[in-house]
Amino acid sequence: MAEPLVLLPGMMCDARVWATQLTVLSYERPVTIAPVCTGDRIEEIASGLLSSLPAKFALCGHGMGGVIALELFRRAPERVIRLALIGTNPLSDTPQEAADREPRMIGAKSGRFEQMLEREILPRHVGGGPLRAQAIADMNEMALSLGADVFARQERAMQRRRDQQGTLRRITQPTLVLAGSEDQVVPLKRQEFLAELIPYAKLGVLEGVGHMAMLEDPEGTTEALYAWMRQPLVLR
Structure with missing residues (x-):
């Protein structure tokens, strides 16, 4: 059987953000969407996940989920295929x-979460492509269902996260770095820097896409992940 795949959502997102990828990729392999709302620190979330994940797995994370993926790799590189x-x-x-x-966490806890989402947060997360309105609506629905407390906790966890440059240099597994050309949350240059630090990493750029690649270009994201899953495992 093909290796299992673990998907990690980003901030304010749940399993719904991976709907297209889950539908396509689960034809060939077991796919797990792991929660990222279960701790106050990135290290705590990663530690909790390791006990429930398969012995070995392919790992894909978006945004905060990518940060958790790097922490999982740092802790258990032998388990990440x-x-x-x-x-x-x-x-x-x-x-x-x-x-x-800080003001975002304070605003969320003081009853302004919905207003912040509409005016400040969601417009910045999505690029100007044809699926912008639907992507914002989908993200808004997920964020409201998770709630202000989860948002504030995720912001705090990201605020305290460690620098993973040393971890990147130790990655020799087949690695895809997938970026949106219009990402305002993690600019393209930052993701190019990330790819440069990982030996043998492949950088993919989705044109006209912001931070929410899975919602803004579901087909392009799925095609990139499909090609990544079919890369041969080369011992180096």
Whole structure:
């Protein structure tokens, strides 16, 4: 049987964000969508997941899910067969980025979560492509179902995340870095930097796409993941 695939959603997202990929990729292999709402720190979330994941698996994370994927690899590299990172920032927050999270956490906890989503957060997450309106609607639905407390907890976890540059240099498994050309959350240059640090990584860029590649270009994202899953495993 083909190797199992573990998908990790990003901030304010759940299994629904992977709907297209799950439908296509599960024809050939077991696919698990793991929750990322279960801890206050990236390390805590990764530790909790490791006990429930298969002995060996392919791993794909988006945004915060990509950060958790890197922490999973750091802790158990022998269990990760291949790795895909979508819209992922491998660096820790700068002091300014960390400070910028504080008003968002305060706003979410003070009853302004829905207003913040509509005016500040969601428009920045989605590019200007033809599926923009639907992607914003889908993300809004997921975010509201998860709620303000989960959002604030995820912001805090991201604020405290570690720098993973050392981890990147140790990755020799087949790796895909998939970026949207219009990503405002993790700019393309940051993702190009990520790909450069991973030996043998392949960089894919989806034109006209923002941070939410799976919703904005579901077919392009699925095709990229399908090709990544079919890359041969080469011992180096």
